[in-house]
Amino acid sequence: MKILIKVAGILTILISIAAQLTAFIDDSYTMGNIWFIGVLSGILTIISANKIHTNLKISFLLLIVSTVLGVISIAYLFILPGIINLIALLYLFIKNQPNNI
Incomplete structure (x- = not known):
């Protein structure tokens, strides 16, 4: 799980930087010029x-x-890292549940 979360963080950083460098999210009115929050999201994912x-x-x-910062910053470009983050969140949530069967 640790490697999967790191992959999501690296993907988030790469997608944010690539989208900014290709001017894909440069002057978009829906996302603005907040690609650096996507990079911050990737760094937080790696720290996690x-x-x-x-x-x-x-x-x-x-x-x-x-996950919230990634969705805010790069929106629909965050689909793959977001899904990986959600899988990791579900895994951590299920792992912490007591066995009351």
Whole structure:
């Protein structure tokens, strides 16, 4: 799971930078010029991957924040990293549930 989350973070950073460099989100009225928040989202995702074994609550919170920031910053370009983040969030949520069967 740690590698999958790191891949999502790297993808977020690369997509944000590539979209800005190709002027895909440069002057868009729907997204604006906030590609750097996408890069911040990728960095938070990578930090979350590194914290997954030491502090699970912080990792869970960082994944939620990075997913929200990714959607705000690069919108529909965040589909693949967003799906990976949601899979990781579901995994962490299910992993923390007590077994009451």
